[in-house]
Amino acid sequence: MPRIDPLPKNLSPDALLRSLGITEPRDIDVEAIAYYVGLRIKRRCLNCCEAMITGRGNKGIISVVPGGMPQRERFSIAHELGHWAQHRGETIACRSSDIGKFSNKNEQERAADFYAANLLMPLAMFKAECRQHRRLDLKALKAVAGVFNTSLTATLIRMIDSGNYPTVIMISHGTGGRKWHKLAAGIPGYWRPRDDLDVESFAFELLHNPDSKDEGFPRKIGADAWFDNWSAEKYVITEQSLRIRGEGVVTILDLDPKMIP
Ligand SMILES: [Zn+2]
Structure with a gap:
């Protein structure tokens, strides 16, 4: 070169x-x-x-x-x-x-x-790769991270920024509580996730039980497990959590499109 x-x-x-x-x-x-x-x-x-x-x-x-x-x-x-x-x-x-x-x-x-x-992760190449995956779940995340040889955290942030997954929120938790979160552009701020982690959520289990394994598939959960918003109880979303070394537990939430005006 x-x-x-x-x-x-x-x-x-x-x-x-x-x-x-x-x-x-x-x-x-x-x-x-x-x-x-x-x-x-x-x-x-x-x-x-x-x-x-x-x-x-x-x-x-x-x-x-x-x-x-x-x-x-x-x-x-x-x-x-x-x-x-x-x-x-x-x-x-x-x-x-x-x-x-x-x-x-x-x-x-x-x-x-x-x-x-x-x-x-140049945007044109990255968006083309994202188009191979209709849903942003752990399987898609690992596939895209493998193509670009990038970390799961950096890849997930980029997938949300790509605009290909307008209903996705990611949240990072450590043992001290929520560390940070990221909403796809266009998701209103009132869908900011709760500060605390619901004991029913899989993320809670993953964070506190060292023997638990990452979730193989996204699973459905009432939106009120993740949001305080008064209308949350009307919606069902999917969650999938994974452990990332150095990061803690990262959760991918996929909202019901009806939650976004
Ligand atoms: Zn620097």
Whole structure:
């Protein structure tokens, strides 16, 4: 792969992939892309961060902590490529809480996450893959994550953002309670999930019983198990929960289309 030297600043992930002739998810090799834009990858222990980028002029080094999940490492490298494209000239150290969380507080970290998502899961390729799966369930999630070699969490966020699944909400729980949630665009804010986890929900079982296994199929449950909204008791939704290492329990809720005006 020839290098682009110097790499134009703010080159979009799509333009970068185009310049490399990449049209298939399997050809998105982040290490080769890093080399192509003047960066080397070093795996080394870092104090208090998961990945960082240092650079001078048109050359730089991405450092990543070794030993993580390969999909997580790819996302971290792609995130640092985002800093290189958008914040070049700065040394940036990224904690694990900065990478892949699409932070609402830190503009720079959020921008690097969006860059990473666009590089690893280019929207046109991603939407085409999503169209192979009518429902967003665990089976579809694992299939799409396998095609793009991305983590389940990053893939699920992207599937919801793709617009292909307008009735889906994802919720992440740790033992301390709900960590975060994401609604497909167009779902009204009054369908924000409850703060607490219903003891009847499968997610509760998964969170508190280490012997329980992920749900094989989505199952039906009354919407009032997940929502406080006064009209929730009128609707039946589906839920499917899974354990994700480092994340806790993630639940995919698929709403009744009648819940969305
Ligand atoms: Zn960062």
